[in-house]
Amino acid sequence: ERDGTxxxxxxxxxxxxxAWDVDVLPDGRGLPVGSGxxxxxxxxxxxxxxxxxxxxxxxxxxxxxxxxxxxxxxxxDPVKTVGSYWPHLSTAYDYIYRSMPFGAAGTLTPxxxxxxxxxxxxxxxxxxxxxxxxxxNLGDFEMHNKDGFVIDDRPELEYAEWRAEPCMSxxxxxxxxxxxxxxLVETPPEGGSExx
Amino acid sequence: MxxxxxxxRRAFLxxxxxxxxxxxxxxxxxxxxxxxxxxxxxxxxxxGAGVDETPxxxxxxxxxxxxxxxxxxxxxxxxxxxxxxxxHALDGTITPQGCAFERHHSGAIELRKExxxxxxxxLVDRPLVFTYEDLERFPRENHVYFCECAAxxxxxxxxxxxxxxxxxxxxxxxxxxxGIPLRTLLQEAGADISSDKxxxxxxxxxxxxxxxxxxxxALDDCLVAFKANGEALRMEHGYPVRLxxxxxxxxxxxxxLRRIEIVDRAVESREETSKYTDVYEDxxxxxxxxxxxxxxxxxxxxxxxxxxxxxxxxxxxxxxxxGHGQITRVDVSKDGxxxxxxxxxxxxxxxxxxxxxxxxxxxxxxxxxxxxxxxDDTGYVQPTKDQLREKRGENAVYHNNCIQTWYVNxxxxxxxxxxx
Numbered sequence: 001e002r003d004g005t006x007x008x009x010x011x012x013x014x015x016x017x018x019a020w021d022v023d024v025l026p027d028g029r030g031l032p033v034g035s036g037x038x039x040x041x042x043x044x045x046x047x048x049x050x051x052x053x054x055x056x057x058x059x060x061x062x063x064x065x066x067x068x069x070x071x072x073x074x075x076x077d078p079v080k081t082v083g084s085y086w087p088h089l090s091t092a093y094d095y096i097y098r099s100m101p102f103g104a105a106g107t108l109t110p111x112x113x114x115x116x117x118x119x120x121x122x123x124x125x126x127x128x129x130x131x132x133x134x135x136x137n138l139g140d141f142e143m144h145n146k147d148g149f150v151i152d153d154r155p156e157l158e159y160a161e162w163r164a165e166p167c168m169s170x171x172x173x174x175x176x177x178x179x180x181x182x183x184l185v186e187t188p189p190e191g192g193s194e195x196x
Numbered sequence: 197m198x199x200x201x202x203x204x205r206r207a208f209l210x211x212x213x214x215x216x217x218x219x220x221x222x223x224x225x226x227x228x229x230x231x232x233x234x235x236x237x238x239x240x241x242x243x244g245a246g247v248d249e250t251p252x253x254x255x256x257x258x259x260x261x262x263x264x265x266x267x268x269x270x271x272x273x274x275x276x277x278x279x280x281x282x283x284h285a286l287d288g289t290i291t292p293q294g295c296a297f298e299r300h301h302s303g304a305i306e307l308r309k310e311x312x313x314x315x316x317x318x319l320v321d322r323p324l325v326f327t328y329e330d331l332e333r334f335p336r337e338n339h340v341y342f343c344e345c346a347a348x349x350x351x352x353x354x355x356x357x358x359x360x361x362x363x364x365x366x367x368x369x370x371x372x373x374x375g376i377p378l379r380t381l382l383q384e385a386g387a388d389i390s391s392d393k394x395x396x397x398x399x400x401x402x403x404x405x406x407x408x409x410x411x412x413x414a415l416d417d418c419l420v421a422f423k424a425n426g427e428a429l430r431m432e433h434g435y436p437v438r439l440x441x442x443x444x445x446x447x448x449x450x451x452x453l454r455r456i457e458i459v460d461r462a463v464e465s466r467e468e469t470s471k472y473t474d475v476y477e478d479x480x481x482x483x484x485x486x487x488x489x490x491x492x493x494x495x496x497x498x499x500x501x502x503x504x505x506x507x508x509x510x511x512x513x514x515x516x517x518x519g520h521g522q523i524t525r526v527d528v529s530k531d532g533x534x535x536x537x538x539x540x541x542x543x544x545x546x547x548x549x550x551x552x553x554x555x556x557x558x559x560x561x562x563x564x565x566x567x568x569x570x571x572d573d574t575g576y577v578q579p580t581k582d583q584l585r586e587k588r589g590e591n592a593v594y595h596n597n598c599i600q601t602w603y604v605n606x607x608x609x610x611x612x613x614x615x616x
Contacts, residue, residue, distance in 0.1 A: 009324035062272035074479030095466040105402035163575035175532030181359040181612035
C-alpha cells in the first residue's frame with residue numbers, strides 16, 4: 001500500500017496516454033499538429049463520408065445532415081446540423097477523428113480530419129474554400145450557435161412549481177380523447193404458448 | 197432418453213396443451229369435471245428434463261413473447277440504434293438481463309477480460325492502467341439502480357405515437373450492480389477532486405460515447421460495475437466493465453469503459469452538444485440535463501396487455517422511478533385524471549431504482565382512461581404532457597416524463613391516447 005491507496009494498477013506510459021487520450025476541449029487543447037482546407041477536404045469527404053452524408057453534407061436517406069438548417073431551431077421541425085446547432089468546432093474535430101467514418105473509425109489522419117472539418121464548415125457557408133484550418137486556429141473558431149445553450153434550468157423553471165400536493169378529486173370538468181396512437185407496431189401475438 | 201422419443205413426447209405435449217386451451221377459460225364455471233385434473237397428464241406420469249440438459253437456461257418456450265423489440269424506422273442503422281425492454285410483460289422490479297434494452301452507437305462489441313484495460317489520466321498524481329483482475333481487488337458494493345435512456349418516451353412528444361408500453365417506456369432496465377465506487381479509483385490515481393473539476397469517461401467502442409461528469413457526482417454514487425443481477429455484464433450492456441451513474445440519463449452510463457480523465461472543464465463532446473441537449477420552444481437548448489425526473493407507467497393493462505378475463509377483479513400494475521431519489525407514492529386515475537386514488541407499492545422504493553405499484557380493482561366492464569402519477573421524496577409530482585409542453589414545446593427530444601394515458605374499451609383492449 002502506498003500513501004493510503006491500494007497500490008493496484010501500474011503507471012500509464014506516455015505512449016499509452018497519447019494513444020487513447022485524443023479528446024479535444026472547446027478551447028482547442030488536445031488538438032494534434034496539422035492542418036487542412038475545404039479544397040483538400042472535398043476529396044476526402046467524397047471518398048470517406050459522402051456515401052452517407054451526401055456530396056454536400058446534406059445527408060442521404062436517414063443519415064445525419066451536417067450542413068444547413070440555420071435559424072430553424074425554434075421551428076416546428078428544427079434542422080440541427082454542425083452549422084446550425086453545434087456550439088464548438090472542437091467537438092466536430094474530436095468526434096470525426098475518433099468515431100468516423102462509421103464502421104471504420106480511427107482511420108483518419110489529423111490532416112485529413114482538419115480537411116474534412118474545413119469542408120463541413122465550407123458546406124455550411126462559414127468559410128471560403130481556401131481557409132486553412134489548423135491546430136492554431138480551430139479553438140478560436142466561433143460557431144453560429146455558440147450562445148444557443150443554457151445549463152439545465154429545470155430546478156428553477158419546473159421543480160419549484162411541480163413540488164406541490166397534487167389534486168385528487170374533481171381535477172377537471174371533463175376528459176376527451178384528443179389523439180390516438182398513430183403507429184400500430186407489429187408485435188407477435190401475446191403469449192408464445194398455444195394455450196393463450 | 198433418445199432424441200426421437202424426446203421429439204415425439206414434446207409434440208404430444210404441445211398437442212395436449214392445445215386441446216386443454218379450449219377448456220382453460222371456462223374451467224372455473226364449467227359444470228363438468230376438468231380433464232386437466234381428472235385425466236392423468238403426461239407431466240404427472242413421465243419424467244421431465246434432466247439436470248444435465250441445460251447448463252445455462254433460457255425462459256420456457258411459452259414465454260417467447262417476452263423479448264426485446266426494435267422499431268426499424270426510428271434510426272438509420274441498427275448499429276447505432278435502440279431496442280425496447282418488454283416491460284409490459286414483466287413484474288417486480290429487476291429486469292432480466294437477457295431482455296433488458298440495448299442502445300449502442302457503434303454496435304455491441306466483444307471485449308475479453310484479458311484484453312480489457314482501464315486508464316485514468318489527466319489531472320492525477322499517477323496516471324494508471326488497470327487490468328480487469330486489478331479491478332476485482334478493490335472493495336466493492338452492491339446497489340440496484342434504473343438505467344433509463346434520455347430518449348425514453350421521446351417519440352411521444354408531439355402526440356400518441358407507438359402503441360405499447362414496451363415502445364413508449366421500454367428504454368429502461370433495472371439491475372443490481374456490483375462494482376467499485378468511482379471515487380475509489382480516483383483516489384487510487386491521486387486525482388484532483390476539487391469541485392470545479394470534471395471527470396470525462398469514454399468507452400472502448402468506436403463511438404467512444406465520451407461524456408463529462410461533474411466531480412461532485414463522480415465522488416457521490418457512481419460505480420465502475422462488472423456484475424449485474426449477480427453475473428457478469430452481458431456483452432450488449434458493456435462486458436466486462438461499465439459505468440453506473442445513478443438517477444442520470446442512460447447515455448452517461450458508459451459501456452466497455454476504457455478511460456477516465458480528470459479535466460478542468462467539460463469536454464463538451466458530441467454526446468453532450470449535438471446529442472443529449474434539449475431544444476425548447478424558443479430554439480434555445482438546455483445542456484447537461486443529467487437527472488431523469490420522476491416518472492411512471494401502467495404496464496398492465498396496456499396495449500400489449502389487454503384485459504382478457506372479463507369483468508371482476510383486475511390488477512393494475514406498473515412501474516415508477518425517479519432520478520432524484522425514492523418513489524414515495526403513486527396515484528392512479530381511471531377517468532383520465534379527474535379523480536385519483538393512491539396505489540400500493542410492491543415494496544418500499546429503493547433510491548433511484550424502479551418501484552412496482554399495484555391497484556387492485558373490481559372492473560365493471562366500463563371503458564377507462566388509465567393514468568399513473570409518481571411522486572418522489574423531494575415532493576416532485578410527475579407532470580402531464582401538456583404541462584411539459586407548456587414549458588418546453590415539442591422538440592426537446594429527450595426527458596419526456598409525462599403522465600401516460602391508456603384508453604381501455606369495453607372489450608378490455610387498451611390503446612395509447614392523449615386526453616384533454
